[in-house]
Amino acid sequence: MTGSSAKRLYVALIHHPVIDKNGETIASAVTNLDLHDIARACKTYGVNGYYVITPLEDQMVLVNRILGHWITGVGGRYNPTRQQALELVRVRATVAEMIGEISEAEGCRPKTVATTARRHAGSLSYRRLREMLDEAVPIVLAFGTAWGLSDTFMAEADFILDPLTGAGTYNHLSVRSAVAIILDRALGG
């Protein structure tokens, strides 16, 4: 297939299972700008859906309140482009729920691609990721909040993506920046 075939890419921002500063598995809090910045990047690059995964009920309520403001509330009238971006957001309690939903929509189970700042043996190159998207493979790109995705999540993912590398050993991008860069590498013209 060629690069013009429809891409089947989803982005998942994971708040559980992720690790804290000490390596313990936690459920992190949702950050307002993660919703906005990542939704805008997803909309710009033509991502099919942006899943926000949190098992915490109060966090689900919070996210849905923010989305309501921008999608059906006054925010959408003030800034319609923000509305269009945030319409991509789907809040779900678990990764399994997301995978089930995407499987149903796509007619097959999507491949999960975990992102990390650390190098892993046999990791997926950006060139191969682009090829898989060109081949219309449904893919979920998973990003961890806090100190990153848990080891269990990483072990269960179908692929681990090459880490982004900059100029030296410092490699502490925000998750918002990492999503933007990786979408550009995967889908940018």
Add this chain to the structure above:
Amino acid sequence: MTGSSAKRLYVALIHHPVIDKNGETIASAVTNLDLHDIARACKTYGVNGYYVITPLEDQMVLVNRILGHWITGVGGRYNPTRQQALELVRVRATVAEMIGEISEAEGCRPKTVATTARRHAGSLSYRRLREMLDEAVPIVLAFGTAWGLSDTFMAEADFILDPLTGAGTYNHLSVRSAVAIILDRALGG
């Protein structure tokens, strides 16, 4: 020269002169996460300095208080990688002051490259930007907050960079995402 020569790149986040929703020239407010996310991206990609330009005295005080917390205060002990990134930030009142300071440090006036979401005739390609950096040309990449850099600023810039393009006509990245992607295109491995 080769790609291994020292890059002489600076990032400027402009709060004046920028335009508002109606195209009027304004001075915008500083956003806390613009400091963090952009400083972290600059540090990751080896940028020489990150200038935050605002003529508003209360905003300069605010930024310096935030920087103090992370550089010499408790924030730096809690998260040393944040400290290393924020040490790149320099708050200045005007673009002219920044240009004067960089000219003195580099021994010649830097080229200014304005960024925008709109297409301009004769704009600079990312390939040519990388070449200029490889040739050790000192460059300031300027990003506008609010609704973007003013026409006056654009007209006075040495170059206007090609806009980022995604999958369709939607093109409303946050400035944080735009900086991350453009640094990756200019300096990423």
